[in-house]
Each structure stands twice: as structure tokens, then as C-alpha cells.
Amino acid sequence: xxxxxxxxxxxxxxxxxxxxxxxxxxxxxxxxxxxxxxxxxxxxxxxxxxxxxxxxxxxxxxxxxxxxxxxxxxxxxxxxxxxxxxxxxxxxxxxxxxxxxxxxxxxxxxxxxxxxxxxxxxxxxxxxxxxxxxxxxxxxxxxxxxxxxxxxxxxxxxxxxxxxxxxxxxxxxxxxxxxxxxxxxxxxxxxxxxxxxxxxxxxxxxx
Amino acid sequence: xxxxxxxxxxxxxxxxxxxxxxxxxxxxxxxxxxxxxxxxxxxxxxxxxxxxxxxxxxxxxxxxxxxxxxxxxxxxxxxxxxxxxxxxxxxxxxxxxxxxxxxxxxxxxxxxxxxxxxxxxxxxxxxxxxxxxxxxxxxxxxxxxxxxxxxxxxxxxxxxxxxxxxxxxxxxxxxxxxxxxxxxxxxxxxxxxxxxxxxxxxxxxxx
Numbered sequence: 001x002x003x004x005x006x007x008x009x010x011x012x013x014x015x016x017x018x019x020x021x022x023x024x025x026x027x028x029x030x031x032x033x034x035x036x037x038x039x040x041x042x043x044x045x046x047x048x049x050x051x052x053x054x055x056x057x058x059x060x061x062x063x064x065x066x067x068x069x070x071x072x073x074x075x076x077x078x079x080x081x082x083x084x085x086x087x088x089x090x091x092x093x094x095x096x097x098x099x100x101x102x103x104x105x106x107x108x109x110x111x112x113x114x115x116x117x118x119x120x121x122x123x124x125x126x127x128x129x130x131x132x133x134x135x136x137x138x139x140x141x142x143x144x145x146x147x148x149x150x151x152x153x154x155x156x157x158x159x160x161x162x163x164x165x166x167x168x169x170x171x172x173x174x175x176x177x178x179x180x181x182x183x184x185x186x187x188x189x190x191x192x193x194x195x196x197x198x199x200x201x202x203x204x205x206x207x
Numbered sequence: 208x209x210x211x212x213x214x215x216x217x218x219x220x221x222x223x224x225x226x227x228x229x230x231x232x233x234x235x236x237x238x239x240x241x242x243x244x245x246x247x248x249x250x251x252x253x254x255x256x257x258x259x260x261x262x263x264x265x266x267x268x269x270x271x272x273x274x275x276x277x278x279x280x281x282x283x284x285x286x287x288x289x290x291x292x293x294x295x296x297x298x299x300x301x302x303x304x305x306x307x308x309x310x311x312x313x314x315x316x317x318x319x320x321x322x323x324x325x326x327x328x329x330x331x332x333x334x335x336x337x338x339x340x341x342x343x344x345x346x347x348x349x350x351x352x353x354x355x356x357x358x359x360x361x362x363x364x365x366x367x368x369x370x371x372x373x374x375x376x377x378x379x380x381x382x383x384x385x386x387x388x389x390x391x392x393x394x395x396x397x398x399x400x401x402x403x404x405x406x407x408x409x410x411x412x413x414x
Contacts, residue, residue: 007263016407024387041388043397080410087406089223090272094305101301101401104363104386108233108403109410149406150411156311173409175402178313180231181248191405194314195306195382197397199294199356202380203287204318205396 011052017042018053022072023107030047042063081109088142088171090162091153092117092125092132095177099151100127113147118158135162142169151175152182163190214368218259222282224249225260229279230314234284239272258374288316293377297369298360299324299339302384306358307334320354325365344367358382359389370397 018178021041025033035053039046076082086167087110100112117123117134123134133141142150150171152162159178168175173189176182182190209285227250228248232240242260260273272347294317296306297319307319323342324330330341340348349357362413366385373381383389389397 012411013404013408015411016404019407020386020401020404021388040390043388053369078409078411080413081407085406085410085413094301094308098301098305102402104229104401104403110403110406110409149409151402175405175407175409176247179227179396181228181250183247189409191409192313193400193402193405194227195309195358195400196311196317197223197227198382198400199292200226200286200288200315200379201220202356202398203292204219204222204285206287206292206380 005075007055011055014044014052017044018049019072019075019079019081020108022066022075023067025068026072030068034048035064038066045201055134058177074111079109083109085110085149086113086145086147087111088113088138088145088147088150088179089115089153090135090138090150090166091155091177092119092122092154093155096133097127097129099153099177110149114141115142135165139169141169142166147171147207149173149175151177153177154178214262218262221251221259222286224251225256226279226282226288227315229273229275229282230313232280237275240275243273245273275394279290283316286316290316292317292356293320293352293354295316295320295345295352295354295357295373296322296360297324297342297345297357297373298384299326299329300316300360300362302360304334306360306384307337317356320352321348323348341408346372346376348375349378354378355379356382358384359382363387 007036021038035046035049038049048139070114089096089112093116096115105111115127116133117131118135118137122132125132132144148171150166153161154162154175156178158183159180163174163182167184167188175191177193179194184190228245242253242256245256289335296303296319299322303322307322312318314408315369321340322337323340323345326343329339332339355378358371359369359381361369366387367389370381370389370391374395382398382400384400386401391397
């Protein structure tokens with residue numbers, strides 16, 4: 001069996017897509033899939049998928065197809081989502097509400113654990129099962145809970161200050177919904193959700 | 208001046224990031240920037256940025272830096288976002304609300320034009336300036352308005368059916384918030400907003 005050590009970042013970035021497709025197939029009681037089927041699901045080439053998954057050794061054997069459950073478990077373990085990561089959400093506006101109630105996190109390795117806002121009118125209010133907490137207490141509460149993952153859903157002007165506090169609190173992975181780039185120290189990861197980026201990419205190909 | 212024809216898809220995908228960084232710099236009254244400064248903003252390498260932007264000819268000259276406004280205008284034109292694209296939003300739940308009120312679209316080539324839902328309890332209600340319309344009328348209304356861009360913010364189980372209707376209505380670019388892959392005919396683009404994908408990618412590097 002081939003070892004799967006230090007794969008290129010670009011392959012790591014595709015693993016969640018493979019996992020999502022496999023979990024979707026599993027939900028349809030599909031037992032075995034092919035690179036061709038995954039390619040159709042994902043809009044990638046079958047050759048690319050075979051090449052990426054060949055790094056998993058025995059799962060890549062030609063002609064037998066991929067066992068959906070086993071490959072799914074393997075990818076979960078590789079991505080460290082065979083456990084559940086608690087997430088702190090900062091910002092209880094429209095985006096924070098949507099995140100806190102987003103059903104798509106379940107069974108995918110994450111759950112929202114707490115939500116913060118700096119607006120006295122919001123603090124103490126409820127979003128589903130969560131009581132909105134005062135962001136003035138954020139550093140202490142997140143550090144105490146040992147949370148490593150956070151989502152920033154505050155206005156652009158406050159995003160960097162919030163990121164700085166999260167880093168101080170021990171957060172090491174930030175998903176930023178504010179449409180600005182954040183500066184963080186080495187060892188802290190940031191990814192972005194900015195719907196305009198994929199929209200602009202598609203606009204290039206329109207007309 | 209070098210022509211900028213048919214750049215690889217992966218470069219097209221980075222142009223919105225450059226444009227966002229340039230617009231952020233312009234908002235700070237910055238006139239000239241460097242590949243180094245952009246690299247720090249974006250977490251890419253300066254060499255990568257120089258290579259990508261060298262495709263724009265005169266803007267890439269060594270030593271002079273990039274003129275923020277001029278390069279920003281050039282990128283907008285290339286990406287076809289020097290105009291404003293109307294967007295139809297399907298689904299008036301939490302995500303639909305967040306999209307309809309998202310301030311980050313302004314000045315970036317898009318505006319929400321209409322929002323639909325199939326829930327009689329929601330149809331006729333208001334989200335900011337938008338009256339929620341009945342999705343039963345969606346195909347006719349979108350076709351009539353000539354809208355080419357849509358966002359799907361409906362539950363997973365309905366996303367494919369909605370996509371089929373959007374294609375029938377003439378939509379050619381879909382941003383899908385439902386965590387499933389969509390099948391669309393050639394000539395129709397789909398991009399995905401699934402926060403779990405970047406979260407799982409970061410989880411790989413945690414610990």
C-alpha cells in the first residue's frame with residue numbers, strides 16, 4: 001500500500017470534493033464508484049481523479065472501481081474529519097445566522113459550538129440552540145474551550161481585529177466571510193468565502 | 208502590449224483575487240503596488256503574481272510597480288465585470304437572506320435583482336428591497352428579464368430540480384450553495400460555495 005505523505009496542497013484541496021461526492025453516493029446506497037462517475041459528479045477529468053486517488057494505494061486499482069464506504073472513511077481520516085471540530089462563529093448578522101443554522105456541517109467533521117457579537121442588542125439573544133455571547137469575552141472563552149477553528153462573519157472593517165483576537169485565543173484555522181484578505185502569523189491558516197470570486201470567474205466566460 | 212487571450216482557467220480563477228486586493232488598495236488611496244505587496248495580501252508567491260500579471264503586457268514592467276487603478280480597470284474589463292450582472296436568487300431561507308443583503312456585491316459587477324421561494328408563507332414577503340416571488344413563475348420571469356446569473360440557496364434535495372429550471376430559463380452561470388454537485392448541460396457553468404470544503408482542507412493541516 002502506497003503511503004500518503006505530504007501530498008501537494010492542490011490535491012489536499014480536492015480531497016474534500018471527493019469526500020463530498022462519495023458521501024453523496026453513499027447516501028444513495030451506492031457501494032462502488034468509478035473515476036468516470038466521480039468525474040461527472042465533480043466536473044473534473046477522470047484521469048485527474050485516478051491520479052489523485054492512486055496515492056491511496058489499493059483503492060486505485062484499475063478495473064475494480066472504488067469502494068465508496070472504505071474510500072470515504074480513508075479520506076475522512078486523512079483530512080482529520082473522522083472527529084468533530086468545534087467552531088466559534090464571530091458575528092451574529094445575516095451570515096452568522098446562516099452559518100449557525102447551516103445543516104451541511106453535520107457528518108462532515110464540524111459543528112458550531114458558540115457564537116459571538118459585539119452588539120449589546122444582540123448579546124444574550126438566541127440563534128437556534130446558541131446564546132449569542134459578548135465578543136469582549138471571546139478570547140477567554142475560546143481559549144478555555146480549546147477551540148482551533150473559527151469563522152469570521154463580521155463587517156469588513158472589523159475582520160482583521162477579530163482575526164488578531166482569534167489568533168491570540170489559540171485559533172489556528174479561520175474561515176473568513178468578510179471580503180478582505182487577513183494577515184495572520186505563520187502556523188495560522190485562513191480560507192475565504194467570497195461569493196464574488198466564483199461569480200467573477202464565471203463572468204469571464206459569459207458572452 | 209501582449210494580448211491576453213485564452214488564459215488558463217487556473218489564472219482566470221486568480222484574477223478575482225487580484226482585483227479584490229487592488230480594489231482594497233484603491234480604497235486606501237494606494238496608487239501603485241508591487242507583486243510583493245499583493246503576495247502579502249493574498250498569500251500567494253510574488254513570482255506567481257508577476258507571472259500571471261505579465262500576461263497584461265505593460266503593467267508587468269519590472270521596477271515600476273503596478274498602477275492600482277489602471278490594472279484594476281483592466282482586470283474588470285477582462286472579467287466582464289465593468290458592467291453589472293443581475294442575479295436571481297432562488298431560496299429565501301437563511302442563506303438567501305444573507306445573499307440578498309450582502310454588501311460585498313456592490314462595485315464588483317453584480318447585484319441581486321430578484322428572489323424566489325416555493326413556500327407560500329414566504330412568497331410576497333420582503334427581504335430588504337426585494338419582494339419574494341413565487342418560484343412557480345421563476346422560469347418565465349427570469350427569461351423575460353434576460354438574467355444569465357443565479358444563486359441556488361435551496362435545500363439539497365431541491366437543488367438539481369431548481370438548476371434544471373434555471374437552465375431552461377436561460378441562466379448560464381450558477382453559484383450553488385447547496386452541498387451537492389449539479390449536472391448541467393455544456394455551456395452552463397456551476398461554481399460552489401460549500402464552507403465545509405475549505406474547512407476540511409484546513410483540518411488536514413491541523414495538529
